[in-house]
Amino acid sequence: MKKLIILLIIISSCSSHRDLYNPEGKWILNYWLHQNVDSSLSMYTNPILFEFKKNGDLIHSQLGYKETSNKWSINKDTILFNSYKSVIRRLDSDTLILQDNNNQFVITRPKKVKINKSSNKIKNILQNNIWTNKQGKELEFFKNETMIESQLIYNYFVGDTTKSININNWGIAEFYEDYYLYYYIDLFNNTGFKKGIYQLISISDSSFSFFDENGKLISYTNKPLISNIDSTLLQGKWVSHNSKNKKYRRNAYDIYSDDEKMIIFEGDLIMEIEHDVLTFQIDSLRKIKYNWRLNKCGDVLFIDKIDTLDNGEKIIYYTDIIHINTITKSLINSRLDNWILYDEISDEKSYLLNIYQDFEKID
Secondary structure (H helix, E strand, C coil): CHHHHHHHHHHHHCCCCCCCCCCCEEEEEEEEEEECCCCCEEEECCCEEEEECCCCEEEEEECCCEEEEEEEEEECCEEEECCEEEEEEEECCCEEEEEECCEEEEEECCCCCCCCCCHHHHHHHHHCCEEECCCCCEEEECCCCEEEEEEEEEECCCCEEEEEEEEEEEEEEEECCEEEEEEECECCCCECCCCEEEEEEEECCCEEEEECCCCCEEEEEEECCCCCCCHHHHCEEEEEEECCCCCCCCCHHHHHCCCCCEEECCEEEEEEECCCEEEEEECCCCCEEEEEEECCCCCEEEEEEEEECCCCCEEEEEEEEEEEEEECCCEEEEEECCCEEECCCCCCCEEECCCEEEEEECC
């Protein structure tokens, strides 16, 4: 918080050079600072590119969402976008800072970088590897424009250090000769957890780097792909017995013992896996169907809940994760990322499952 306060003071006190510079050209929204009611500051990011054209046109590209066109002009210390206006706090050759009520937007020009690859080539490189940095964070990109960000952290609900995974949406934007990796939240499908835009500085089959929202150079290198699972072993019918002698989430009985709508489940969880469909079933509930896919190392099983729109289009409206620890022809040792199974018939009851599931093959 002290860093944000100092940053806000520096931003507010910077002398501007509005007589020497104008905002014509390309810009990246790095972040904005919002002053809350209690005077604390919150920092936000969004994948937005701007282009101020000489003819007064402003191109506003919110990546993963839409592109809009406006008119812009400058009147003394104010920049006008159609009927919208912001106070210019700083404008020089590579930085534009705008004030709008309790928000300050920090916008910078792209770095001069030449990447001799096409957008499709960059996507293929990112999709064909797992990437890791010095802090142990891993990135894995998929062709359906989703990606995962994972690292080992302490899991309060499990009471141990586990692999934490966040699922996000991603893309590569080409803005003239520059390339940007961006993350976005898909409001239609309600997917994604982070928004941001990062100019790519370099990319090869073995590494890539970009500047983050604070201007820090972030580098990733590829991780050797060692798949420890034969995906064909997953197919078949499996059963895992849930009981009070196995681990539920922390404080499960204290929280849910008197909750009529949350059943602490004791009994058999049936899992059937076919070519592209996975189903769960407990007690008398109807089978709950998912599509499934594995990550590149074969230790993360994604189960996608599919919905069909009125026009017949199928969309993923949420994704759960099963961590696969080991697998043989007769046993799958796994950990559920989401240990709640919902009754889709009435939505009146939910079932709390054991965190760790040992599935034995029965068919």
